[in-house]
Amino acid sequence: MKILCLHGVNGNEKIIRFQLGYIMAQIKKRLKDVEFVFMTSPRLCSEEPDQGTVNFFGKNETFHEWWNQESFSGLDESVQFFKQQQLENIDAVIGFSQGGAMISLLHYHDLLPNCKCSMLICNAHVRD
16 A cells, blocks of 8 residues: 655655654554655745744755745646656555645545545645
């Protein structure tokens, strides 16, 4: 089973791995043949991360977003990014915050054809 994991605003693969650590451990206890796939948005975050995030993960960390939360710039580019990925073999998805909203958009665009389960944690919303 392959599970795609997407970070939120001011996130990346390292951060979402940390945030999902306990959930991943519990899934691995129950599913022996599981692989977690992480994708970091190619878009650097347009806002500064809060100081607590910088202190915890380090000032040299790069922080990313799937789109700008205020102007929604980058949203179309993020959808195009996923259209270029091989997502047919993804069985389940986990998204945190903006990553959860991105997963909703991936379903809307039918980019997760074999996905059987979606877990959206603290899901952000996409406004009209």
